[in-house]
Amino acid sequence: MIYFDNVSKLYSDGRSAALQEVTFQIAPKEFVSIVGHSGAGKTTLLKMIIAEDRPTSGQVYFESLDVHKIPRSRLPHYRRKIGTVFQDFKLLPNKTAYENIAFAMEANGRTDEEIAENVPQALALVDLDDKAWNFPSELSGGEKQRVAIARAIVNQPDIIVADEPTGNLDPIATYEVVQILRKINDLGTTVIMTTHNKGVIDELGRRVITMDEGRIVRDDETGKYVL
């Protein structure tokens, strides 16, 4: 479903590299964790998938689509196939939890009926029915991240890309978020997640890609956190 073909990313000084000749693929319905030290290239890798960053050489394919050949005007359309979750949540501060999720659907051109039906469902899935009309500033970190996940899944994307989703959360919130991601994966959505959290990886027992200095150094089917 996602295929990296010899992808390298050099910084503008031309010497240091964020990614070096990265090649791997992800099958549908997989749950892949990417681990590595800070600066190992995990986030750059995810940015390649959502076309926020361009490789210096190599190609990234989403199904049969060369991601970096998508014209700028078609990018929003492409991004609607992907749900994104970030360490810093990236919620719209002027919108309530409900409106944040509804915004993703509105941007997608869904009808009002669909929005009225799916947003409460997504909120229920992340167990936040009672906080629907709170603004992000009135929510805890774990709650914000759950809103972000609800927003990511509400358009039924093919894949969820999560960049350190538990990075800012306490252990209990971390556990909840990972459980929600696992539930989403069980429902048939591919999940790619970067993390620093050894506990999360060991608990999941799914595929783990280990990165170091922009290279993939390990790729285990049922991985442990090894660095």
Add this chain to the structure above:
Amino acid sequence: MFTGIRRVVRAGFVGFWRSAYVSLASIFVMMVALFVIGSTMLIEQLLTSSLSTLQSKVDINVYFEPSAPQEEIDAVRKAVAALPDVAHVTYLSREDALQRYRERYQNNEIAMQALNELGENPLGATIAIQARETSQYESIARFLEEQRTQTAAQNPIIEDINYARNKESIDTLTSIIAAVERASFITMLVLLIAAVLISFNTIRLAIYTSREEIGIMRLVGASNTFIRGPFMLQGVMYGVISGVLALLILYPVLVWLGPRTELYFEFNLFTYFVGNFTYFFVTLVGIGVAIGLISSTLAVARYLRV
């Protein structure tokens, strides 16, 4: 399509209301800017009208000999009136001149006695000439001098032209008018540019506070139009509201100022403002909307380039 427009409009209004402080700041700055532009328009008008009042007081008088035949006076009068630079010619006949003299000196016995003793009308006819522009008096005067020298040989009909005596004051006035017009134009241009730039910058700052939101919207797959729409609508709202507020402030200021300008400039600014209210409304609100729309579009475009 319709749903999209409705959503953009709703998002614009909600965004306007929820970021009330930022909206208020932008509206306030734009209001001041539009107030400056409005005042500039009024001052310009005041200058123009007082200059034309002044100009209308400048004229050239041609005094004819009392013995000059009526046909020749009429000929000169027609020739002058036909000149393209001449705006207005006022003719005062011998009889009218006498009548006016009598009225003016009716309480002066010596003057009346002198007049009665003469037995005949000693006064000549006069024409007063007004030019369209003060700078044109020169050429009119030259034309009159030519007329004078042509007829002078046999029996002169023109006794005197007062241009030479007035020349200095007319020249001074002409140069003052030109200088004032140039200076006011430059001042207004500078004020206008400053007002536009300040408003522009304020809106850009307002949108700068939303730059992360714009990035997030892109990441959840919102199209550029969908992101830009609410901001553009807010820019238009800033323009409309600040334009109306500027007009609301101008109103009481002019109620107070109107009678005073009437007194000094013979031009009531308040009457002018009320009479041309549509013009002021369209101009100020129009400039406001244009500034709001253009600056918000440009500012969002900057953050859309992720």
